Amino acid sequence: xxxxxxxxxxxxxxxxxxxxxxxxxxxxxxxxxxxxxxxxxxxxxxxxxxxxxxxxxxxxxxxxxxxxxxxxxxxxxxxxxxxxxxxxxxxxxxxxxxxxxxxxxxxxxxxxxxxxxxxxxxxxxxxxxxxxxxxxxxxxxxxxxxxxxxxxxxxxxxxxxxxxxxxxxxxxxxxxxxxxxxxxxxxxxxxxxxxxxxxxxxxxxxxxxxxxxxxxxxxxxxxxxxxxxxxxxxxxxxxxxxxxxxxxxxxxxxxxxxxxxxxxxxxxxxxxxxxx
Amino acid sequence: xxxxxxxxxxxxxxxxxxxxxxxxxxxxxxxxxxxxxxxxxxxxxxxxxxxxxxxxxxxxxxxxxxxxxxxxxxxxxxxxxxxxxxxxxxxxxxxxxxxxxxxxxxxxxxxxxxxxxxxxxxxxxxxxxxxxxxxxxxxxxxxxxxxxxxxxxxxxxxxxxxxxxxxxxxxxxxxxxxxxxxxxxxxxxxxxxxxxxxxxxxxxxxxxxxxxxxxxxxxxxxxxxxxxxxxxxxxxxxxxxxxxxxxxxxxxxxxxxxxxxxxxxxxxxxxxxxxxxxxxxxxxxxxxxx
Numbered sequence: 001x002x003x004x005x006x007x008x009x010x011x012x013x014x015x016x017x018x019x020x021x022x023x024x025x026x027x028x029x030x031x032x033x034x035x036x037x038x039x040x041x042x043x044x045x046x047x048x049x050x051x052x053x054x055x056x057x058x059x060x061x062x063x064x065x066x067x068x069x070x071x072x073x074x075x076x077x078x079x080x081x082x083x084x085x086x087x088x089x090x091x092x093x094x095x096x097x098x099x100x101x102x103x104x105x106x107x108x109x110x111x112x113x114x115x116x117x118x119x120x121x122x123x124x125x126x127x128x129x130x131x132x133x134x135x136x137x138x139x140x141x142x143x144x145x146x147x148x149x150x151x152x153x154x155x156x157x158x159x160x161x162x163x164x165x166x167x168x169x170x171x172x173x174x175x176x177x178x179x180x181x182x183x184x185x186x187x188x189x190x191x192x193x194x195x196x197x198x199x200x201x202x203x204x205x206x207x208x209x210x211x212x213x214x215x216x217x218x219x220x221x222x223x224x225x226x227x228x229x230x231x232x233x234x235x236x237x238x239x240x241x242x243x244x245x246x247x248x249x250x251x252x253x254x255x256x257x258x259x260x261x262x263x264x265x266x267x268x269x270x271x272x273x274x275x276x
Numbered sequence: 277x278x279x280x281x282x283x284x285x286x287x288x289x290x291x292x293x294x295x296x297x298x299x300x301x302x303x304x305x306x307x308x309x310x311x312x313x314x315x316x317x318x319x320x321x322x323x324x325x326x327x328x329x330x331x332x333x334x335x336x337x338x339x340x341x342x343x344x345x346x347x348x349x350x351x352x353x354x355x356x357x358x359x360x361x362x363x364x365x366x367x368x369x370x371x372x373x374x375x376x377x378x379x380x381x382x383x384x385x386x387x388x389x390x391x392x393x394x395x396x397x398x399x400x401x402x403x404x405x406x407x408x409x410x411x412x413x414x415x416x417x418x419x420x421x422x423x424x425x426x427x428x429x430x431x432x433x434x435x436x437x438x439x440x441x442x443x444x445x446x447x448x449x450x451x452x453x454x455x456x457x458x459x460x461x462x463x464x465x466x467x468x469x470x471x472x473x474x475x476x477x478x479x480x481x482x483x484x485x486x487x488x489x490x491x492x493x494x495x496x497x498x499x500x501x502x503x504x505x506x507x508x509x510x511x512x513x514x515x516x517x518x519x520x521x522x523x524x525x526x527x528x529x530x531x532x533x534x535x536x537x538x539x540x541x542x543x544x545x546x547x548x549x550x551x552x553x554x555x556x557x558x559x560x561x562x563x564x565x566x
Contacts, residue, residue, distance in 0.1 A: 013372035025383035092289035100286035117553035122546035126307035212504035259389035
């Protein structure tokens, strides 16, 4: 770092960057503040920024009136379940393509990527009708299934790029020492793959938690995860801003925290390894 | 080393994923193709009959299609312009020596993790409400008339919401790319007497060309299917002003229950997405060999 950086330069860019960051973050901050206001204060003009009567009653109301926990549990089951199943299918596939590549591996990978690019509306009609006939509409099973398939290509891709980085020499050394494939998998590969597995898991948890096409179209009440639950606040009679804010704050808080931890992997996962 | 046994094992491990994705891609798509050739309405069961390409003709000549195609293009184009136009300076700024960069980065990335239904409703109500929204208060304080966003400029309102959600993505990718720019290269250029401007033009811009392409392609794929933001704010209206192709197909399928036309529309959406996907797959594929 031989480059000279003047104090003024640092001061100006720091100020500008904090300002930009604040503006971008502001809608979230404003929502969190509104969640601690009374409905009247949330609606008031001029708005009060910090000096209002802080209350947590909205959080209690959200749970009492609309059974928030039920929908949070749905989100957890749907996002967690679909991610875990996708991982179970993807780990062997990615492992196989990364360590025993064939001539067709590249084509298979690109084909998998292309399935992710199919717009969901292209298959909305058949999926809806199939679900209707099989009684899968508004069930957690149905949502787990569709989100799992929808995210499978991304999971495989992320795992593939991570596995690809594990040096092959280590495997060969293990094989020379007489390790079987099973032992190789457990004692050599798994420890090296854990960081990649963890970030793949986190990113896909985020994507599944926030998925809002299939969840809105295939769930109404029983299986409704938080995306669908929050959408119910769009009806005119549901316009309670403080309550909406409280429900929203609860809905995004866990994912915001996970997201902040996995932001580095986000770039890699969402660009299919094209930008690292 | 690749014995027959390992080869077999590798194939066995790969096949569940391939088979599942194959079924997931082929079965619904084949059904969509099949339905698109039928007169098939859920409101009128039992009346299914083969009509050839009539649904496509109906869908493509429907004024709603042209309107929604235009809305789709405006939405995708504007959001790309906003996210990249703001993302480049923002990434450059965050690449500077800045005090508390990690905290700022957390604030900048945050909107990306907010579920679409939340961001849409928070913007629509808390910020863009014509009377009690924060923007209205700011406008009034500055002596201007508040904009009634969802009546007077509904598509623009949707564009702002979606751009807010995707700005972090563009910024983060561009920032990652900037940080991978070799520090030594920058120093060498500086020692050779290159000023900040020429360093930017000859070093930074070429380096950013690829990540920008990646951002454009990936965002386009997701932006073509924007749905939840429209669903919870405008329901496609007023009139058709915020109906994009995705929402049009949805409303034909699940509001008007016209399976045939909706399927034809779904296939049109697939074709449009495939044009973008073609280029993205090529870029990613080139990267795979390197």
